[in-house]
Amino acid sequence: MKLTEFTTAASDYAAHVDALFILLSVVSGAVVALVAGLITYFLIRYHKGSGAPRGETPERLDREIEIGWTAATSFLFLFLFWWAASRQLSALATPEPALEIHVVAKQWMWRIQHPSGAREIDELHVPVHTNVRLIMTSQDAIHDLYLPALRLKQDVLPDRYTYLSFNATKTGVFHLTCAEFCGTDHSVMAGRLVVVTPEEYSRWNAAVPEGDDLAHQGKALFLSLGCSGCHTPGSTVHAPDLKGVYGSAVQLADGRTVTADEAYLRDCILLPDKNRVAGFPPLMPNFSGAVTPGQVISLVAYVKSLSSQSVDTGQGASP
Ligand code: HEC
Ligand SMILES: [Cu+2]
Missing domain, CATH: 2.60.40.420 (Cupredoxins -  blue copper proteins)
Incomplete structure (x- = not known):
């Protein structure tokens, strides 16, 4: 092609x-x-030397041209700005x-x-x-x-x-x-x-x-990296159950409430100090350096798949 x-x-x-x-x-x-x-x-x-009149222009004409020209160009460029900005914003949604x-x-x-x-x-x-x-x-x-x-x-x-x-x-x-x-x-x-x-x-x-789809790769990592050791209900460590976390509002230890989107899940893995979950000991380890960006993507896809079976993970990504 x-x-x-x-x-x-x-x-x-x-x-x-x-x-x-x-x-x-x-x-x-x-x-x-x-x-x-x-x-x-x-x-x-x-x-130089032309016989054109060089006196003052009539004041009224002066003012009308000035106001008309300024208003017309302002409207034109404001319209262009509005058009460009609204297009750009709709492209971001x-x-x-x-x-x-x-x-x-x-x-x-x-x-x-x-x-x-x-x-x-x-x-x-x-x-x-x-x-x-x-x-x-x-x-x-x-x-x-x-x-x-x-x-x-x-x-x-x-x-x-x-x-x-x-x-x-x-x-x-x-x-x-x-x-x-x-x-x-x-x-x-x-x-x-x-x-x-x-x-x-x-x-x-x-x-x-x-x-293998992303969520399945993520599940394998979840086991091999030891996430499951803490995040399985019934483990000795008091860690949040990750079922239903994605898309939910999470109460953080510092008082903020955030929506658990991909960026949040990613930060939990790579920058756990940024988002300590309220009501749990601050034990989530920092995995930056231990996982590649590709592995983080898979882990996030796995955690997402725990929240809904309808996610776009292709062939049945249920846990
Ligand atoms: C040593 C135990 C431990 C291990 C291992 C661990 N976690 Fe955690 N994790 C925690 C604890 C405790 C919290 C809650 C307190 C905090 O934020 O530190 C948490 C919080 C989280 C959260 C935020 C949950 C919420 O309700 O908002 C996510 C997501 C998460 N962990 C994912 C992972 C992933 C993915 C791994 C493996 C790469 C992992 N964790 C490994 C203990 C652990
Ligand atoms: Cu480049």
Whole structure:
């Protein structure tokens, strides 16, 4: 399959960005033409020795032009701002339900994990006309995922999740690249966004080996890392039962109440001091350094799967 050129718009959002860009260019072009035209006109009309009148302009005319010009341009640019801002905000909102795909950036590759457990490197397969939500983190430096055909770009940071949501409207192969200088081989950190039909996507998922889905990988880690030793009801350590934690409101020892989302679960594993749960001894160990970002993703997927059987973990991720 051939890579489509950068300028293709493969989503509704991209089409809006393009329309906005064209309008902005036209408006800016018109302002440049007007100013340059007036400069040229005045240059000729008022050159030294020309007989053009040089007295004061009538005050009334002066004021009307001033107010009219200021008001017209303010409204125009406020309208452009409103349009751009409302589009951007709607692109940040996550439509539910969405296919959640994990992206881990590292020097110098993109590692992608699908809910089915399928993994790929420097390629991102997504179904067309489907809400997709990328959950991204970095293993080292700051990277930036850039999908030109979708007009989307988002920093990918270590120790933090960032997100991108989109709904591709065109099948094809598009550019995927890193847009943040991240070290010597930054320039090779490029790949392909492959938008396929939903049927092809399921076929592709089934064809990729690795079989086990994220939640199952997470469950294996949960046992091998010793999480289950404390977090199993009836263990000698007084630790919270993780069933139903995801999506719930958690009361913390410092008085805050937070919603247990992915970022919260991740922080519990890597930065336990940040969120000590109220009513329990502060015994949750710090696993940073002991687990890779990919393993954290699997652990979080497992804890999520304990809360609902309907999560997008593919084939029955029940505990
Ligand atoms: C030594 C016992 C112990 C081990 C091992 C342990 N935990 Fe914990 N965990 C706790 C305790 C105690 C708390 C609650 C108090 C706190 O926050 O420190 C907790 C809190 C949590 C929370 C927050 C729960 C809530 O109700 O908000 C999560 C999520 C969690 N642990 C996940 C894990 C994972 C995943 C592992 C394995 C990588 C693990 N824990 C290993 C003892 C443990
Ligand atoms: Cu990079």
